[in-house]
Amino acid sequence: MRRDRSRVVSSPFFFPISTGSTSLTCNSLVDEITFKLAEEAKDAPTATAILGPFFRADTPYRQNGDNIVVTKPKDGEMAYMHGRVVDFDTKKPLVGATVEVWQASTNGLYEQQDPEQIEFNLRGKFKTDADGRYYFHCLRPTPYPVPFDGPAGKMLQAMDRHPFRPAHIHILVSFYPEKYDNM
Numbered sequence: 001m002r003r004d005r006s007r008v009v010s011s012p013f014f015f016p017i018s019t020g021s022t023s024l025t026c027n028s029l030v031d032e033i034t035f036k037l038a039e040e041a042k043d044a045p046t047a048t049a050i051l052g053p054f055f056r057a058d059t060p061y062r063q064n065g066d067n068i069v070v071t072k073p074k075d076g077e078m079a080y081m082h083g084r085v086v087d088f089d090t091k092k093p094l095v096g097a098t099v100e101v102w103q104a105s106t107n108g109l110y111e112q113q114d115p116e117q118i119e120f121n122l123r124g125k126f127k128t129d130a131d132g133r134y135y136f137h138c139l140r141p142t143p144y145p146v147p148f149d150g151p152a153g154k155m156l157q158a159m160d161r162h163p164f165r166p167a168h169i170h171i172l173v174s175f176y177p178e179k180y181d182n183m
């Protein structure tokens with residue numbers, strides 16, 4: 001599997017980011033091809049997605065119920081987000097799974113891009129509770145454009161594509177089986 005993955009990543013679809021691979025979703029295509037290989041496995045995982053450039057591994061933990069909106073934009077609307085992490089096969093809750101979330105502000109910028117936002121604004125790590133649940137307050141996600149100038153913008157315009165991404169929030173869930181004593 002690893003050998004196949006390397007082959008896919010080195011395919012002509014894998015552009016350097018500076019040429020607009022993120023904007024043109026070429027990296028998503030590579031991810032999709034890779035996942036098709038992974039889903040052939042007996043314990044096929046949840047569908048993957050690209051990590052993106054704005055993830056921060058040093059994001060601090062917050063308590064369930066906390067508000068990740070430290071710097072609130074004037075046009076921002078609050079939202080309450082919650083979910084539950086369960087075992088794919090048994091459907092039992094995964095207690096103590098890590099749920100990392102990050103989102104852009106209404107101006108389309110993540111905190112490390114925007115000097116007006118406090119560090120770690122609109123992001124946080126949460127641990128699932130005894131029922132596998134996580135919950136927090138955030139901004140209602142809003143659509144935002146990717147940079148429309150430079151090579152990526154020129155390619156998008158040549159393809160008659162608009163620069164907007166749909167409203168979204170990023171979530172990365174991780175869980176370590178050696179700590180799993182709830183089955």
Ligand SMILES: [Fe+2]
Pocket residue numbers: 052104168170
């Ligand atoms: Fe994003």
